[in-house]
Amino acid sequence: MPLVLAGPISDHAYFSERIEPQLGDSVRYLGHLVTEYLVAAVGMSAVALVAPQWDEPYGLVVAEALACGTPVVAHGRGGIPESSRRIAVGWSQPTTWPRCPSRSVRRNSWLGPHARARAVNHCSERGMVNRYV
Template identity: 35%
Template sequence: MDNTYSANILTLLNIGYAYQRQDQFDIIHDHNGYLSLPTANFSKTPVVMTIHGYFGVNEKRIFENLKNPYLVPVSKAQAASAPNLKFMGNVYHGLEMKHFPFSKKPGKYLLFTGRISMEKGVHFAIEVAQYLDIPLIIAAKLDSAVDAPHDVSYFKQFVEPKLSDQIKWVGEVNETERNKLMSEAMCSLHPVTWPEPFGLTLIESMACGTPVVAFNLGSIPEVIENGKSGYIVEDVSSMIEAVANILKIDREYCRKYVLNKFNVKNMVDGYE
């Protein structure tokens, strides 16, 4: 089986099997997005679909012509990007705080987590770290040249030449390792260059007590309390300034902020 398509094929088979059993359920909560649409649109059982991705032109056209399912955005910014869609409220992600170790004392390195790609802006994180002469750990996945040739090209041109004892790429790490890196970091950098619907790594970092500095795009103003749980900035220069002042942020407040706003109870109540 061609690896390029195998994941989607297996997902489609799983979705098809799940919807064959729809009569066993009162409600189906679907997180598969467009992959589920052929079945979800004609399901006799009500379908609530949480949308995690960005609404481009094609996505808007597809979803606008559906009678089902009931759509739930993960941020107000995401909903605002597709005003013609019929959304059923807005539900933020919620975390089980026990999985995120808290550290009151800030570490001596900056952290970038997620995926290596142009839109994630890791090259900006490198620029900030080099300017301030602070170590940077890049705990991020790089997809294969088959799956993401543009990401590999980006890495070779903008990231790999900058790697050093100061700028370290440790690849993709497991959840336990990542959370430890988060809790011991000075701060997390999130220099995304696209209107991200919801940055889950932001609330994960703040749950560990580690503030986040992020570009002002998409849902960022909904996720970070500017000046309290991190800083929302406009460009690299202001990101450098924010990192230089990051010790002013109360790490205990960061954790309490996530505990109060992005907890599992709030998420479940939102769906109910």
């Protein structure tokens, strides 16, 4: 599967040395996209791979991808396993990440159009307020 990256570059030296040399036909970098283009890119993706390098407190990217109708495979780091139990399709411990995505992508790509409904039901303002109440 081709890999498409999007987002800001916070460490230009790292990007130039480690990421840029790997770009080509199977790995593309779209840049730091405005919301409209990011939603379109995520919405057209087969799956969103979410691999935070820190203890993500909630997993907003997971909810945003699902709201675009895109299945998710995520690192089980920080709050992602807990927040994602109800919404994400697959997640792995960071130590198993190199072996997990391809199996998880194939196994979980069936979600498709159901992803948006799951995200709306579990992550919308109304859904979250109802559960808090």
